[in-house]
Amino acid sequence: MVIYGVALLSACMLVGVYIGDIIGDLIGVQANVGGVGIAMLLLIVLSNLTHQRFRIGSATENGIHFWSAMYIPIVVAMAAKQNVIAAVSSGWMAIIAGVAAVVVSFLLIPLLDRVHIGEGDDD
Amino acid sequence: MIESLETVLGRNSLITAFAFVGILVWVSYAISVRLTRGHIHGSAIAIALGLVLAWIGGSVTGGSQGIADFGLLAGVGVMGGAMFRDFAIVATAFGAELDALKKAGVVGAASVIIGVVLSFAVGSIVAVAFGYTDPVAISTIGAGAATYIVGPVTGTALGADSDVIALSVAAGLTKSVLVMVGTPFVAPRIGLNNPHAALIYGGLMGTTSGVAGGLAATDPKLVPYGAMTATFYTGVGCLLAPSVLFLAVRAIF
Numbered sequence: 115m116v117i118y119g120v121a122l123l124s125a126c127m128l129v130g131v132y133i134g135d136i137i138g139d140l141i142g143v144q145a146n147v148g149g150v151g152i153a154m155l156l157l158i159v160l161s162n163l164t165h166q167r168f169r170i171g172s173a174t175e176n177g178i179h180f181w182s183a184m185y186i187p188i189v190v191a192m193a194a195k196q197n198v199i200a201a202v203s204s205g206w207m208a209i210i211a212g213v214a215a216v217v218v219s220f221l222l223i224p225l226l227d228r229v230h231i232g233e234g235d236d237d
Numbered sequence: 238m239i240e241s242l243e244t245v246l247g248r249n250s251l252i253t254a255f256a257f258v259g260i261l262v263w264v265s266y267a268i269s270v271r272l273t274r275g276h277i278h279g280s281a282i283a284i285a286l287g288l289v290l291a292w293i294g295g296s297v298t299g300g301s302q303g304i305a306d307f308g309l310l311a312g313v314g315v316m317g318g319a320m321f322r323d324f325a326i327v328a329t330a331f332g333a334e335l336d337a338l339k340k341a342g343v344v345g346a347a348s349v350i351i352g353v354v355l356s357f358a359v360g361s362i363v364a365v366a367f368g369y370t371d372p373v374a375i376s377t378i379g380a381g382a383a384t385y386i387v388g389p390v391t392g393t394a395l396g397a398d399s400d401v402i403a404l405s406v407a408a409g410l411t412k413s414v415l416v417m418v419g420t421p422f423v424a425p426r427i428g429l430n431n432p433h434a435a436l437i438y439g440g441l442m443g444t445t446s447g448v449a450g451g452l453a454a455t456d457p458k459l460v461p462y463g464a465m466t467a468t469f470y471t472g473v474g475c476l477l478a479p480s481v482l483f484l485a486v487r488a489i490f
Contacts, residue, residue: 127327138472147472150323150445151465154330158338158461161331181328185460186280187258188325189453191317192446193287193417194261195303199295201414204407208381211363212411215356215382216419219441222355223427226441227434229344 119170119177126156246309254312261286281421281454288414326449326464333461334432341436345466348440353474356383356443357482360408372487374401379486380478381405382412384444387474394479413447420451429455432462439463443470 127150134149141147157178161170202209246253265286266279273282291303300306305314315321338345360382364375377397381388381404388405391397397405420429420438428434439448439462448467452460 123324123328123331127324130327131323134468134472138475141476147476148469150326151468153323153327154333154461154465154468155338157327157330158333158335162335175331178328178331181325182331184321185325185329185449186283186453186457187255187262188316188321189446189450190262190265190280190283190287191254191258191313192322193284193317193450194258194290194294195305195314195317196288196291196414196446197295197301197410198288198292198303198414200301200403200407201410202292204404207363207367207378208404208407209411210367211360211378211382211408213415214363215359215408216412216415216442218355218359219352220419220423220427222351222441223429223434223438226344226348226351226437227428 116173116177116180119174119179120181121177122160122170122174123157123178123181126160127153129153130156243309247311250309250312251315252312253309254316257310257313258316261290278421278454280457281418284417284450284454288418322446322449326445326460326468329457329464330461338432338436338462338465341433341462344433345436345440346469348437349443349466349469349473350477352441352443352470353383353387353477354482355441356412357474357478361486370490372483372490373397375490376478376483376486377401377405378408379482380474381408383409383474383478384471385409385413386471387478390475391478391483395483409444412442413444416442416444416447417450417454420447421454424455429459432459435459435462436466440466440470443467443474445471 130153131146131149133152134146137147262283265283268282269275269277269279294304294306298306302314304310357379361375361379364378369375373395374397376395377388377392378401380391385406388409389402392402392405429438435452442448445467448463452463
């Protein structure tokens with residue numbers, strides 16, 4: 115049933131975000147630490163268990179695939195509700211700080227990408 | 238006639254948002270095929286159009302929710318809010334390769350810490366270049382260059398002025414918008430075409446909305462990997478910026 119997939123997805127997200135909140139509290143920051151990432155890990159582990167007793171049927175899969183496919187439209191909606199005005203009208207310093215952070219981070223990607231730890235090559 | 242249509246659209250705001258975004262995406266893909274012959278991906282155009290609409294919405298209404306400040310399009314705010322965004326991001330993890338995650342696990346984790354420190358340092362240097370000498374203000378702006386959540390959290394923790402906190406939010410917003418728009422253009426040059434690179438990208442950039450939009454417009458298959466590391470970034474930033482990084486700034490000034 116489709117709802118099983120949606121419910122499984124919801125359960126993963128709620129558990130992940132709850133754990134993220136607890137981690138945030140434990141280390142004393144006012145933020146959720148990796149909640150969505152933990153939820154994703156849960157879902158990946160569950161979806162890789164298919165050969166054992168727990169198995170996700172195709173209708174159940176459809177419930178998850180639908181939300182996965184809704185990802186881009188949701189991101190478009192997210193873009194349409196950003197406070198773009200605040201970003202572009204706050205003066206040069208904020209814009210330069212943001213742009214510089216992005217440029218430097220982009221430049222570092224190819225350097226870090228060459229590091230493959232645990233795969234036998236230490237370049 | 239018009240009034241009752243407005244009532245229907247307003248009363249069913251989330252459904253209106255689905256229809257509205259559907260039209261927006263359809264227009265974007267048509268532009269992609271007709272005007273760019275598919276060179277610029279439809280979703281990249283859709284995200285850029287979304288940002289333009291957000292700019293129009295903000296300048297017409299004076300609000301902070303972009304196009305969602307128009308009463309009839311309030312549902313876009315729900316659809317594009319953190320709840321649905323995170324739900325859809327989690328869904329993209331379904332079918333992701335566990336092996337790719339394991340291989341890049343250590344580098345991915347390292348990239349989050351490097352990303353936070355790097356963005357903080359760059360933001361702080363810019364703040365100093367613009368004449369700030371107060372460690373609290375420098376740290377708050379540096380934190381804003383990490384994400385627009387780390388900025389205010391750090392500023393509040395350190396007792397920064399509200400105008401400095403507003404600047405830090407603006408720096409984070411600029412970063413997020415630029416990552417959304419810029420990623421598809423730089424992706425081929427920085428080798429952003431595999432799960433390993435996407436994990437590092439998510440960890441270095443850290444802005445969940447920027448990474449979500451940037452990867453969607455580049456290659457949707459990479460979304461789960463980038464989003465995975467990005468979701469740890471804000472938490473790590475809120476941990477490091479008001480503590481270790483602030484102490485480092487205070488030691489220098």
